[in-house]
Amino acid sequence: MLEKVFDSQDLPVSDRVDAWRDITALALIPNEFSIDRPVDFRASLRTVDMGAAQVTAMTYASMRSRRTPQLIRRSDPDMYAVGLILHGRQGIIHKRREAALGAGDLVVYSTSQPYESVVDARQGTAASVVVQLPRAMVQLSSNRVDRVLAARMSGREGVGRLLACFLTHLATDTSPSRSADGQRLGSVLTELVTAWLAHHIDTEEQTPTETRQHVQFLEIQDFIRRNLGDTELSPATIAAAHHISLRTLHRLFHDHAHGATAASHIRRQRLTCARRDLTDPRLATRPVHAIAARWGFFRPADFTRAFRTTYGTTPTEYRRHILRAHPGIHR
Incomplete structure (x- = not known):
């Protein structure tokens, strides 16, 4: 970037x-x-x-x-x-x-x-x-x-960790980006810096409500990423970990996730991580069910059904096709 x-x-x-x-x-x-x-x-x-x-x-x-x-x-x-x-x-x-x-x-x-x-x-x-x-x-x-x-x-x-992770990702990400992406990321970065400063000068009441909510949503996304392999991860546990009600959690996703719910976001993130592992030659000998379990799918049938619904093929077929077509991927 x-x-x-x-x-x-x-x-x-x-x-x-x-x-x-x-x-x-x-x-x-x-x-x-x-x-x-x-x-x-x-x-x-x-x-x-x-x-x-x-x-x-x-x-x-x-x-x-x-x-x-x-x-x-x-x-x-x-x-x-x-x-x-x-x-x-x-x-x-x-x-x-x-x-x-x-x-x-x-x-x-x-x-x-x-x-x-x-x-x-x-x-x-x-x-x-x-x-x-x-x-x-x-x-x-x-x-x-x-x-x-x-x-x-x-x-x-806290918010400092979110800001540091955001900046580190920007510094290490090598993927191309569009101008519109930069504008949106710049808005997020401005909100993060504002919330981080507000936290340290004890003036969070002066931070705009919209900014506080956006930062809280980013904190929730970070929490989900770090706990994808936990079978207990659910909207209820996320709300409890952040001391908010389920209703507030659902409202945050409604306002900031472009139509995704907390449950669908968890599911999508787990599938994305599992699909990435299936394309990694270093994990070619790891059973599909072990990769699924790593990302919170502890029932192989549930994983296969979710994967086929999202990507139009089974995990095994997808892995075989990708590794044959791109033998050097992720090396």
Whole structure:
């Protein structure tokens, strides 16, 4: 999904640092860089525009960067930037605050205020994903958001986990996408960032109702994905796990799932995962009923009937046809 726009390996060593400075100024915002060993500098950058939001995935060697008042006066897009650290140790000094960040941590900062960041990648490269959003798109008081600038926040739980998973998926997904997909994903991303910030500044009452409901629906989808193999997974257990009524769950699916019910969504996800496993040559010796059981179908007859209804053939016939026609698939 993200398009490659820079890779230091494509350039002579002597040009890499200057090229990195230029491309980050265009793709992100202008910064000053200090790099101890320019001859060893390595970096890459991939990016995609999603409506008002922009997502950028980067790798880079150890360095120090500064967003100075002079650079702000010269160019200020008035953005919030949210960074997810994928690996490497990094730090940021912003608004008289200092945060030490590691893999799985999230941080927010403002392009309109000076900051300094430090990357310690040792002998390798660090990596992060950054989303930039116009401040006007985040429906929260800027004074309240200022309270959490440069604060270390976890991407391993709650809304932070949802945001981190979303950004990681964008950074690693290699499938092509349409412009309309990018617009829709950008809207979802904006809502996630807003809800994540609201959670951390204790202003969830200021988050629009529609945004809260959408984020709750995303949390439910994530819960379903993680529990597809559980025979107890059902609309009732999903509602109980999220402390909502069945009626509320059904309303969420009615409003956000384009006609699918919770039960039909579970069924579709299980079939999709089972079909993927049936096409994997590494699982060619695994019995069909074992694949079905892995994804919550513990009665082979039920799985065969559901598979035939959805895909027009039996699981065994489908596997045989796919593996013969595409022997290299998933290798």
